[in-house]
Amino acid sequence: MRIDVVTIFPGYFEPLRHALVAKAVEKNLLEVYIHNLRQWATGNHKSVDDSPCGGGPGMVMTPTVWGPALDDVAAGTGPVSTACRLTSAAPHANKPRHDDLSGTGFSGYTDTAWIDPARGEAPCDGDKPVLVVPTPAGSPFTQEQARQLAAEKHLVFACGRYEGIDQRVIDEAAARYRVREVSIGDYVLIGGEVAVLVIAEAVVRLIPGVLGNATSHEQDSFSDGLVEGPCYTKPARWRGRDVPEVLLSGNHALIDTWRREQSLRRTLSVRPDIIDRLADDNALSTDDLEYLAQLADDAEHHS
Numbered sequence: 001m002r003i004d005v006v007t008i009f010p011g012y013f014e015p016l017r018h019a020l021v022a023k024a025v026e027k028n029l030l031e032v033y034i035h036n037l038r039q040w041a042t043g044n045h046k047s048v049d050d051s052p053c054g055g056g057p058g059m060v061m062t063p064t065v066w067g068p069a070l071d072d073v074a075a076g077t078g079p080v081s082t083a084c085r086l087t088s089a090a091p092h093a094n095k096p097r098h099d100d101l102s103g104t105g106f107s108g109y110t111d112t113a114w115i116d117p118a119r120g121e122a123p124c125d126g127d128k129p130v131l132v133v134p135t136p137a138g139s140p141f142t143q144e145q146a147r148q149l150a151a152e153k154h155l156v157f158a159c160g161r162y163e164g165i166d167q168r169v170i171d172e173a174a175a176r177y178r179v180r181e182v183s184i185g186d187y188v189l190i191g192g193e194v195a196v197l198v199i200a201e202a203v204v205r206l207i208p209g210v211l212g213n214a215t216s217h218e219q220d221s222f223s224d225g226l227v228e229g230p231c232y233t234k235p236a237r238w239r240g241r242d243v244p245e246v247l248l249s250g251n252h253a254l255i256d257t258w259r260r261e262q263s264l265r266r267t268l269s270v271r272p273d274i275i276d277r278l279a280d281d282n283a284l285s286t287d288d289l290e291y292l293a294q295l296a297d298d299a300e301h302h303s
Ligand code: SAM
Pocket: 133, 134, 135, 136, 137, 159, 160, 161, 162, 163, 164, 165, 182, 183, 184, 185, 186, 187, 188, 189, 190, 191, 192, 193, 195
């Protein structure tokens, strides 16, 4: 996969030079290029913003800078043609980690549910890069979207600042990109850089070969719709608190049942909306429904 990021703060992306993302770079599973938007700014002050049409507070990022930048990123021309690849800050010297040793194959994802016919997109638009525009006004970013992006060859991220990017940039980019306006949550950040780090990390860990043990993400929160239950390691007793006995039993059927129940219990507690949605979609098993009914009974007894 290739990732291009356009930003006025390239220094924000230092974290991509560390840990698992850097390892993906070292393994040539990922190429990352960070572009300073001001390379496309003209004028003495290299300004990238202007006052909002219609009045109001703040500044808006101008299409006259963003347009040429996104043209060059899509075509690999101008400053993009000579940009340097991001390198790992501390090469891992090919040392396998414990989870590299138990890896299993992973064939990627093919779901096309995220294609937007309103933008005139068809599944065969697959050779256009995806332009991800973080914005609080976008559709909520989910694990499912991370899975879909992980199957892409080329992602481009446009980091907004101030009041955001002139909407015509995003509308016009649809000629060269499949555009995704995404929000990482119902709050407002200062700029898009942190949102891009969040999205990039969620996506990169799902690229086949990045996680040594491909099964580990299959058990993560949201992979089956639910959040994951609690996890434990040694010692078996710590400050008077024991690891749940079942996890030390060696009985994997019992452990699987316990984990599923803990997952249901925690999801019901922190995200009851997910339980409702899975129930509406008939995505809960009879055992799941019986356990949830038992939890409801227990709660009634204790109230
Ligand atoms: N005026 C915008 C609004 O009210 O929707 C907020 C702009 S915000 C101060 C500046 C930039 O931060 C946005 O263009 C976007 O790139 C980023 N940003 C802020 N909150 C975000 C969120 N929840 N998800 C994704 N990006 C966000």
